Amino acid sequence: MDRIQIRGGAKLNGTIQISGAKNAALPLMIASLLTEQTLTLENLPRLADVNQLVRILGNHGVDYSIDGKRRAEEANAGQTAHLTARSIVDTTAPYELVSKMRASFWVIAPLLARMGEARVSLPGGCAIGTRPVDLLLMVLERLGAKVTIDAGYVVATTPNGFIGAEVEFPKVTVGGTHTALMAAATAHGTSVIRNAAREPEVKDLADCLNKMGARIHGAGTSTIEVTGVARLNGARHSVLPDRIEAGTYATAVAMTGGDVLLEGVRPDLLQEALDALTAAGATITSDNSGVRVRRNGAGISAVDVATAPFPGFATDLQAQFMALMTRAKGVSRIKETIFENRFMHVQELARLGAHIKLEGDTAIVEGVKELRGAPVMATDLRASVSLVIAALAAEGETTVNRVYHLDRGFENLEQKLGACGADITRISG
Template identity: 70%
Template sequence: MDRIRIRGGNTLNGTIPISGAKNATLPLMIASLLTDDTLTLENVPHLADVEQLIRILGNHGVDYAVSGKRLRHDPGSGRTIHFTARTIVDTTAPYELVSKMRASFWVIGPLLARMHKARVSLPGGCAIGTRPVDLFIDGLRALGATIDIDNGYVVAEAKGGLVGNRYVFPKVSVGATHVMMMAASLAKGETVIENAAREPEIVDLARCLNAMGARISGAGTPTLTIEGVEALSGARHRVLPDRIETGTYAMAVAMTGGDVTLEGTSVDLLQSALSALTTAGAAIEATPTGVRVMRNGGGIHPVDVITDPYPGFPTDLQAQFMALMTRSDGVAHITETIFENRFMHVQELARLGAKISLSGQVATIEGVTRLTGAPVMATDLRASVSLVIAGLVAEGDTMVSRVYHLDRGFERLEEKLGACGAEIERISS
C-alpha cells in the first residue's frame, strides 16, 4: 500500500496546473447512459474514482476509448474519453461495484429514464456520514417511478416512461439534483425542481445535457425547469476546472508561504473559500491564465467558517482549512453543517501537534507555533490532503498512509507540489 512522505519547511513557488473536476466528471460520465450516441468528455482527470466508474459503466454496456493519455511529465494535460452506450446490456448495478463509490448509485436516474427500470445497490463511499438516498427515491417517485427496497437494492420501474412533475427538495442535495436532471431530461412533459443545488458542477452537467439535446433552464439557481425530450444525442463537452483542487492548493500556499499560480482555473468557482483565505492573510488575484496565491511574510490569522451548500464555504475544503488554522495566531472555529462525521482528521492532525477540540459539529482550533512530523493515516478523501498540507510545514518527516483515499480525488499531487519546491515523495510498497 502506497504512502507519501513529506519533509516540511519549504515554501511553494511556481505554477500548478488544475485538473478537471472530479465532482463534475462523474455525473458527466453517467450521463452517457442517456443516449446511444457517443458522448466525448475532454479534460478528464486520471483518478481512481474515474477508473472505478468506467468499470461500473462497462457493466451496463458502455464502451469507452481514451485519447490524449496523460504523460507522467505533464501532470496538467487532461484526457479525452469517448463513451458510447449503444446498447444497455444490464440495468442492475451490483453491490460489489456500487459499494466502492457512492456516486455510482446515480446510474439509477439515466437507467430509469432510458430503460424504464433499474436495480441499483445501496451505495458505499467515504465513512463521513450516512448520506441517505431518500431524496433520490422521493424525487424519482415524483416522476412516476415505483420504487422498492429489496435485499439491499433499490428496485425502480417506470412502465411507459417517467412523467414530468414539480418536486421540492426538503434539503439541498448535489447528488440528487444531478440524478433528477438526468432523469427528467427524458421524461414526458415539464419538470420543475425547487431548492435545487447550485454548485458549478450542476451548471456543467446542465450545459452538457443541453448540448446533447436536453432543454434545461435555471442551472445555478434554486429552480430548475426541464422540458423532457424523446431522445438525446451525443455531444462533446469539456469538464470544468476542479474548484476543490484549486482551494486545496491555495490553502497549501497560504500554509507554507510563497507565490504560486494555479493555472486553468477561476476565482469565480469558489469565492467564499478564497475570501476566507484572504482574511487569513493570503493575497489572491485573478490572472489571465488562472489564480495567483501569495503569502510572503505575515502570520496566518484565525478565521471562523461554517460549511454550507454553494455558494457557501465547501464542506470538501473543511479539512484543508482546518489544517491551515492549526498554524494561525489565534483561535478559529469551524462548524460542519453538511456531514455529521467529517471531523475524523482531527485526531490525526493532533498527532502532528495541533490543538483542536470538538463540541458537536463545531471544531475549535487553537493555533500553535510549530507542528512536528509523525506517522499519520488518511481516513477519507479530503482528510488525506489536510494531512499533506500540515506536513508541508511540520518539522521533520510526516508519513501519510492509506493514500488510496487521496488518489480518489487528487491527480499526481506529489508531482504538482514537488514541482513548486515541496520535499514530498510517494513510497510504493
Template identity: 70%
Template sequence: MDRIRIVGGNELNGSIPISGAKNAALPLMIASLLTDGTLSLDNVPHLADVEQLTRILGNHGVDYSVNGRREAQGSAYARTMNFTARNIVDTTAPYELVSKMRASFWVIGPLVARMGQARVSLPGGCAIGTRPVDLFIDGLRALGAEIDIDVGYVDARAPKGLIGNRYVFPKVSVGATHVLMMAATLAKGETVLENAAREPEVVNLAECLNAMGAKVSGAGTPTIVIDGVAALSGATHPVIPDRIETGTYAMAVAMTGGDVILEGARADLLEAALEAIEQAGTEVIRLDNGIRVRRKGGVIRPVDITTAPFPGFPTDLQAQFMGLMTRAQGRSHITETIFENRFMHVQELARLGARITLAGQTAIVDGVERLRGAPVMATDLRASVSLVIGGLAAEGETIVNRIYHLDRGFERLEEKLSGCGAIVERLSE
C-alpha cells in the same frame, strides 16, 4: 500499500496546473447512459474514482476510448474520454460495484429514464456520514417511477416512461439534483426542481445535457426547469476545473508561504473559500486563466468559517482549512453543517501537534507556533490532504498512510507539489 513522505519547511513557488473536477466528471460520465450516441468529455482527470466508474459503466454495456494524453503545462495531463452506450446490456448495478463508490448509485436515474427499469444496490454507509438516498427515491417516485426496496436493492420501473412533475427537495442535495435532472430530460412534459443544488458541477452537467439536446434552464439557481425530450444525442463537452483542488493548493501556499500560479483555475467557482484565505493573510490575485496565491512573510490570521451549500464555504475544503488554521496566531472556529462525522482528521492533525477541541458541530482550533512531523493515517479523501498541508509546514518528516484516499481525488499530487519546491515523495511497498 503506498504512503507519502513529506519533509516540511519549504515554501511553494512556481505553478500548478489544475485538473478537471472529479465531482463534475462523474455525473457527466453517467449522463452517457441517456443516449445511444457518443459523449466525448474533455479535461477528464486521471483518478481512481474515474477508473472505477468507467468499469461500472462498462458493466451496463458502455464502450469507452481515451484520446491519448495531452501534455499540459507542467507534468499533469488531461484526457478526452469517449463514452458510447449504444446498447444497454444490463440495467442492474450490483452491490460489489456500487459499494466501492457511492456516486455509482446515480446510474438509477438515466437507466430508468431510458430503459424503463433499473435495479441498483443501496450504497450503504460512508466514513463521513450516512448520506441516505431517500431524496433520490422520493424524487423518482414524483416522476412516476414505481420503486420497491428489496434485500438491499432499489428496483425502479417506469415501463411507459417518466412523467414530468414538480419536486421540492426537503434539503439541498447535489447528488439527487444530478439524478433527477438527468432523469427528467427524457420524461414526458415539464419537470420543476425546487430547492435544487446550485453547485458549479450541477451547472456543468446541465450545460452538457443541453449540448446533447435536452432543454434545461435555471441551473445554478434554486429552481431548475426541464422540458422533456424524446431522445438525446451525443455531444462533446469539457469538464470544469476542480475547485476543490484549486482551494487545496491555495491553502497549501497560505500554509507554507510562497508564490504559486494555479493554472486554469476559475475563481468564480470558489469565491467563499478564496475570501477566507485572504482573511487569513494571504494575497489572492484573480487572473484571466488562473489564480495567483502569494504569502511572502506575515502571519496566518485566524478565521471562523461555516460550511454551506454553494455559494457558501465548501464542506470539501473544511479539513484543508482546518489544517491551515493549526498555524494561525489565535483561535478559529470551524463549523461543519453538511456531513456528520467529518472531523475524523482532528485526531491525526493532533499527532502533528495541533491543538483542536470539538464542541458538537464546531472545531475550536488554537493555532500553535510549530507543528512536528509524525506518522499519520488518512481517514477519507479530504481529510487525507489536510494532513499533507500540515506536513508541508511541520518540522521534520511526516508519513501519510492509506493514501488510496488521495488517489481518488487528486491527480499527481506529489508531483505537482514537488514541482514547486516541496519535498514530497510516494513510497511504494
C-alpha cells in the same frame, strides 16, 4: 499499500495546472447512459474514481476510449474520453462495484430513463456521515418510478417512462439534483425542481445535457425547469476546473508561504474560500490565466468559517482550512453544517501537534507555533489532503498512510507539489 512521506518546511513556488473537477466528471460520465450516441468529455481527470466508474459503466455496456494515451509531454493536461452506450447490456449495478464509490448510485436515473428498469446496490464511499439516498428515491417516485428495496438493492421500474412533475427538496442535495436532471431530461412533460443545488458541477451537467438536446433552464439557481425531450444525442463537452483542488493548493500555499500560480482556476467557483484565505493572510490575485496565491512573511491569522451549500464555503475544503488554522495566531471556529461526521481528521492532526477541541458541529482550533512530523492515517478523501497540508509545514518527516483516498480525488498530487519545491515522495507497497 502506498504511503506518502513529506519533509516539511519548504515554501511552494511555481505553477500548478488545475485538473478537471471530479465532482463534475462523474455525473457527466454517467450521463452517457442516456444516449446511444457518443459523449466526448474533454479535460477529464486521471483519478481512481474515474477509473472505477469506467468499470461500472462498462458493466452496463458503455464503450470507453481515450485520445492520446501517452502522458509524457502533458502529464497534467486533462484527457479526452469517448463514451458510447449503443446498447445497455445489464440494468443491474452490483454491490461489489457500487459499494466502492457513492456517486455510482446515480446510474439509476439514466438506466430507468433508457430501459425502464434498474436494480442498483445501495451505495458506499467515504464514511463521512450517513448520506442517505432517500431524497434521490423521492425524485424517482415523484417522476413516476415504482421503487422497492430488496436485499440491499434499490429495484425500480418506470412502466410509463418518467413523467414530468414538480420536485421540491426539503434540503439542498447535489446528488438529488443530478438525479432529477437526468430523470427529467427525457420525461414526458415538464418538471420543475425547487430548492435545487446551485453548485457549479450541477450547472456543468445541465450545460452538457443541453448540448445533448435537453431543454433545461435555470441551472445554477435554486429553481430549475426541465422540458422533457424524446431522445438525447451525443455531444462534446469540457469538464469545468476543479474548485476543490484549486482551493486545496491555495490553502497549501497559504500554509507554507511562497508564490504559486494556479492555472485554469475560475475564482467565481470558490470565492468564499478565497476570501477566507485572504482574511488568513494570503494575497490572492486573478487574471485570465488563473489565480495567483502568495504569502511571504506575514503570519497566519485566525478566521472563523462555516460550511454551506454553494456559493458558501465548501464542505470539501473544511478539512484543508482546519489544517491551515492549526498554525494561525489565535483561536478559530470551524462549523460543519453539511455532514455530521466530517471531523475524523481532527485526531490525526492532533498527532502532528494541533490543538483542536470539538463541540458538536464546531471545531475550535487553537493555533500552535509549530507542528511536528509523525505517522498519520488518511480517513477519507478530503481529510487525507488536510494531513498533507499540515505535513508541508511541520518540522521533520510525516508519513501519510492509506493514500488511496488521495488518489480518488487528486491527480498527480506529489508531482504537482514536488514541482513547486515540496519535499514529498510516494512509497509503493
